[in-house]
């Protein structure tokens with residue numbers, strides 16, 4: 461508590477979670493200090509973005525509780541999905557669909573989002589202390605604040621929070637990741653027009669049953685503006701991993717993307733070839749992997765002070781279903797709201813109860829929808845039924861991608877009958893009739909066809 465009677469909050473780590481919490485708590489009347497291992501310039505210009513951070517629909521409502529929407533580039537209304545299977549002569553174009561989401565998805569450079577939050581926090585007189593926080597310093601911070609939040613991402617101080625084995629499904633990464641942002645194509649109607657009449661209003665999602673997935677989406681880069689963000693999700697035993705392993709700068713990241721498109725998605729390759737690296741941003745790329753992990757989000761420091769984890773420190777998911785940043789913002793917005801309304805101390809019981817509410821509200825569903833999109837064997841039936849149905853009925857396709865915005869309905873689909881019932885309800889006709897109309901795509905439309913015509 462400060463001399464003026466304001467309750468104090470220490471936030472450690474200035475990524476999306478930390479800057480959102482710092483701004484949210486400051487605006488709610490708390491006295492906030494944000495601790496970061498990097499200064500403001502380094503956070504914005506010297507590190508890659510932690511991820512693409514697409515906010516799919518509903519999470520934007522929570523985000524608006526922290527800061528109003530100040531971005532008008534990077535907004536999309538749907539997605540063009542294509543599934544391929546087999547290799548060599550047996551490779552086939554299996555199915556495609558192009559649903560409107562029914563919501564707006566927004567892809568803004570996480571470094572820009574975090575910097576805008578940090579700037580506003582500083583304008584309000586928020587304190588920003590630069591220096592790596594170790595366990596002793598954390599103990600001091602926790603001892604001198606009413607509430608201390610740890611937002612140091614997947615590494616950092618996360619080891620203070622034990623892994624919750626009952627909520628953690630994997631012991632190792634499920635995908636090897638490559639992320640890069642490229643420039644040279646605007647977001648207008650001609651972008652990928654052979655895929656969808658929506659052009660730059662739709663993202664692309666290419667699935668290869670053996671090797672993984674690629675997401676391509678309109679993106680607001682912090683300096684270059686309207687650009688395209690790529691994420692390769694390579695299956696650990698698939699053929700794309702050696703290509704990703706070669707990447708060590710933006711130029712080789714672009715080369716790896718072009719190589720994978722040329723060999724596996726030739727329909728799109730002529731467009732990808734036109735894209736270039738962003739010269740002003742040598743760290744516009746990253747490679748890595750996430751071990752999906754849920755932690756006990758409340759812990760105590762050496763001196764016995766309570767600390768709580770937010771963002772990736774609490775729940776880290778593979779990015780294939782775009783849940784991490786969304787989950788973070790929902791956790792932070794709800795925590796600010798609850799803390800503002802709470803009169804007592806922020807003890808372990810209160811913090812644990814709040815994390816439990818977050819787990820039930822969103823965390824668990826975020827984990828499960830990620831397992832669905834990873835193709836976890838527990839969801840084999842869901843995928844076997846819903847993808848062909850989506851190819852036949854656009855309402856099913858929208859509902860499938862509606863789960864990225866609101867994943868909770870997935871928790872109610874536990875059996876084959878549930879999934880068939882879902883398809884029936886969404887399509888308005890018996891699921892068997894929908895599935896009976898499915899036919900393999902044959903051959904997808906291609907950028908080369910378009911150039912030729």
Ligand SMILES: Cc1cc2nc3c(=O)[nH]c(=O)nc-3n(C[C@H](O)[C@H](O)[C@H](O)COP(=O)(O)OP(=O)(O)OC[C@H]3O[C@@H](n4cnc5c(N)ncnc54)[C@H](O)[C@@H]3O)c2cc1C
Pocket residue numbers: 472473474475476477478495496497498503510511512513514515570591592593594611612613614615616617637638639691770771772773779781782783784785786787788
């Ligand atoms: C390839 C990829 C694509 C993604 N796409 C999406 C998507 O489309 N949608 C979505 O919702 N999510 C997505 N995500 C997830 C999203 O990026 C993360 O969930 C989110 O950025 C996590 O933010 P954070 O603040 O918790 O962690 P971080 O961004 O890792 O921030 C942690 C901060 O703490 C600092 N720090 C670390 N240790 C210390 C210390 N000891 N002392 C002080 N500071 C410290 C770090 O320097 C860093 O600034 C994606 C992730 C990846 C990898």
